[in-house]
Amino acid sequence: MCSAASSDFTENRISPLATNTTGRLRAPISAIIALRPDGHVALWNEGAEQLLGWSSSEVFGSPCPCDIDFHALHGPSGDEVQSSPQILQVRHREGYTVPLRVTSEPLPCATGEESGAVLSLTALSYPDQPSVHHYTTIIEASPHGIQENNLDGVITFSNPAHHKILGYENGTLPGKKIWDMAVSAEACKDTQDYLTYLIREKPTPAPYHTKNRCLDGRIIDVQIDWAYLYNKGGEVTGFVSIITDVTQTKQVEKNLRESEMRFRSLFQHAGAGMFTLSSEGAFLSANPAFCRITGYPSEQLLTKQMTDIIHPESQGRVQCMLGEVRQGNRKLCEGEVRYIRPDGEFVWGYVTNAWIFDDTGTAIYGVGMVQDITVKKQAREAIESEQKFLKIIMDGVVDPIMVIGLDHQVLSMNAAAEANLPNWETPPGGWRCYQASHHINSPCSNGDHPCPLEEVKATRKPVTLVHRHNLKNGDARTYELSASPFFDKNDDLQGMIETSRDITDRELIQKRLHRKEKDYQYLFDHDVMTGLPNRNFLVEDLMQEIFRAKRTGLSFTFLLLSIDRFKNINKTLGHKAGDRILKEVADRLRRTIRNNDTLTRFGGDEFAFVLRQVDSPRAISAIVAKILGVLVRPVNVDGQEITLSASIGGSLFPEHTQNHEDLIRYADSAVQQAKQQGHNGFTLYTADLTLQGGKQFSLESRLRKAIESDQLCLHYQPQVDILTGQVVAVEALARWNDPETGLVPPSEFIPVAEETGLIIPLGKWVLLTACQQARALNAAGLSNLRMAVNISARQFRDPDFLSTVDRALETTGIDPQRLELEITESVVLDNVEKAIGIMEELKKRGVYLSMDDFGTGYSSLSYLQRFPIDTLKIDRSFVKDVEENIQSEKIVASIIAMAQNMGLDVVAEGVETTGQLTLLRDKSCRVVQGYLFSPPVVAEKISLLCLNGFDVPA
Secondary structure, eight states: OOOOOOOOOGGGGGGGGHHGGGGSSSSSOOEEEEEOTTTEEEOOOOHHHHHOOHHHHBBBBOTTTTTTOOOHHOOOSSSSOOOOOOEEEEEEESSSSSEEEEEEEEEEEEOOOOOOOEEEEEOOOOOOOOOHHHHHHHHHOSSSSEEEETTSBEEEOHHHHHHHHHHOOTOTTTTTGGGGSSSSSHHHHHHHHHHHHHHOOOOOOOOOEEEEEEESOOOEEEEEEHHHHHHESOOOOEEEEEEEEOOOHHEEEEEHHHHHHHHHHHHHHHHEEEEETTTTSBBBEEOOHHHHHOOOOOOTTTSBGGEEEEEEEHHHHHHHHHHHHHSSSSSSEEEEEEOOOSSSSEEEEEEEEEEEOTTOOOOOEEEEEEOOOOOHHHHHHHOOOOOHHHHHHHTOOOSSEEEEEEEBBEEEEEEEHHHHSSOOOOTTTOOOOHHHHOOOSSOOOSSOOOOOHHHHHHHSEEEEEEEEOTTTTTTTEEEEEEEEEOOOTOOEEEEEEEEEEEEEHHHHHHHHHHHHHEEEEEEEHHHHTOOOOHHHHHHHHHHHHHHHHHTTOOOOEEEEETTHHHHHHHHHHHHHHHHHHHHHHHHHTTSOHHHHHHHEEEEETEEEEEEEEEESHHHHHHHHHHHHHHHSEEETTTTTOOOOOOEEEEEEEEEOOOHHHHHHHHHHHHHHHHHHHSSSOEOOOOOOHHHHHHHHHHHHHHHHHHHHTOOOOEEEEEETTTOOOOEOOOOEEEEEEETTTTEEEHHHHHHHHHHTTTTHHHHHHHHHHHHHHHHHHHTTTTTTOOOEEEEEEEEEHHHTHHHHHHHHHHHHHHGGGGEEEEEEEHHHHHSSSHHHHHHHHHHHHTTEOOOOOOEEOOHHHHHTTTTOOOOEEEHHHHHHHTTTTTTHHHHHHHHHHHHHHHTTTEEEEOOOSHHHHHHHHHHOOOOOSTTOOOOOOHHHHHHHHHHHHOOOOO
């Protein structure tokens, strides 16, 4: 029951009716009872004492205790002739009823008054039944766990198989509580509550699953099929359960669906179908097993009568059976019934049915249990009645089962075992177990195939072995043999019950899973593309190396390498080219490390090194130089020579930290420092880097507060037409005057805003404020002036970006043509198609677009001609050197010429000298921006500058 169940089916625990009738079956006992007219006993012979349990002295002169209405038997007058024999359920002294054949003759009184009766009661004669010991032997030898517990939850019986399932010595489970095997305190409480519920509610028994804790601590899954135990008075005294360990089945089901379906199907078909009927024979409920047997879903069954799904040949028998029970002539009815499935096929079921009556004797509803016997029926018809029960059980199991005597003789076998018999003539005297399973003529050896029978003889306990069996088609399969001993009533070993389960597929699956586990482990801690260990491997390796270093007192160095400008390479050449470069870098780096060092791909364009017993600056520098040296040689990608460089950061154990996470974090800080110092270099971690990280965190917090409290403002720098001196546009530039530290350069807070996402709210504020200033300039008479606003990469990718632009235009009411958005090359190259789509949407609104910092990226002309832009802005880095660097002059000239050919305007940024201005004028650049004319100024000054214009130096 609630945690597992079985029954002590010893002779003193089987129904008294079953035991007491055993001796009467061949020689029916007759009882003679004489009753006075008032129903008091006048005669009670020895047969009556044997049949009904009361002695003559107990009943003489008293009302008849067995509730027989003799008036109904022979009529109201005393002159009736002998009544016809009737079969009645007569109450026994112990409370149960006994089926007896009863005849009645009138017993006239001398006075001629109302007569009494002489009753003749005869025990019914039945065919030989299996003995109690027969059932006891089967249960004791059963491979399934069987248990009985009382209403207090105390286990009163547990068979050997149940002890084996839970890992207990035989005989040690009785006396324990059923919740002692619960897996947790909560499960224990649930079991106690469920027992209380069963005692109180008495629900229909149904199989269910739970978990048990074995004696050795293992947790197993079990299926429990339980039933009530009743005393002779019909009261529930406890529960009997059959426990099946389904742990292995569930595990295999988890790994392979096909296997899962097979074993679950076997498990589910072991349950019986159950249903309830109304007094008119309509279905009130049906369990899944019954639905599977009949083929009807539950909701469809509830619209049908029982007879609707019965085959015509079974209709009469079913109606008769149900009628006899409903009328009270029988307590139970059982028999074989043929059902018609919805598809026209039919199935055979063995049905047990009973009716529940109210106090008035009216049938309220019926209950029934059905076992699908379709497959078993033909085989069962030819078997002796004493073997029926065991044969049905055995043939219903898909695994081969054999009952084997001490001399290896097969006493019985199921259909699965018979199917595996060799194509031989049946040997004289029948099959031996080794012939039936191994197809050999000698018993199993003690080598690879130890004999299970010899093991059982030696231990008198169940054993489990693995054998290779030959099939009749010549195949060899691996079987797990479970052999359980069975004993006679004197506890003498008679043989064993052997169940063979084919585990060939399971072994193959386990081997495949083992190989897959190795593959998964490799994938877990290796980078597939480069073949190097990955970050997972690195973390584990670092922790192990720290453990070894602490134990030995040695030190080591951790290096982190990042390929410089690798994102630009990916954007320009594509990810396939980037992957080829990463593979080449990995191959080169492999040749730089010693056998005892570790090289891993840390992620993206980063690689990590664990250099064991390396801590001196000279040794570290030599290794770093070697690493950087192997990267200098160009990489050929589709005929294009790509020159690489890398930035490397390092941290030391134990000098910097003794924690692997800090080693990685410190090295990463050092990498960033190396990049800031100009790439292609090495930086060893110092405490100052951590301090810089703290400063950056502080800067982020203060910037967030500055945005929320309006501490930022906009300055404006004019863009001047050098032919007329008129201002054609102004660029809005964010400025931050921190109350704590003073003016913070944009070069410091803009990257932090980009990295942390604060650029989104900052960008929205800049755009709205710039549009408001554009409206003010328009009101001052500068209606043709454009307001230029820089758009960051993160802001451009924001899904709400277009809505942000729309809100700014709508809120301020400015003409969209007066708004200029400056977008850098790197922004649009992240996702060219998406960028073009966004820019086209902006152009539909009339917004002016310019490409900022042109010449610093990797955009190609094929991309550039697709971008719906109006202006190219030459980056200040080219303008700065244009007077001294002929290369810069050529680049500037090329950009101007290209823009003119494409019909684009050009703006040169960072113009600070008249020489630069003259050269740009000579190259036909008409609009410039820079300190030569004006630095960025506050809003109050920009209006005056724009109205007055500038005197352009000649």
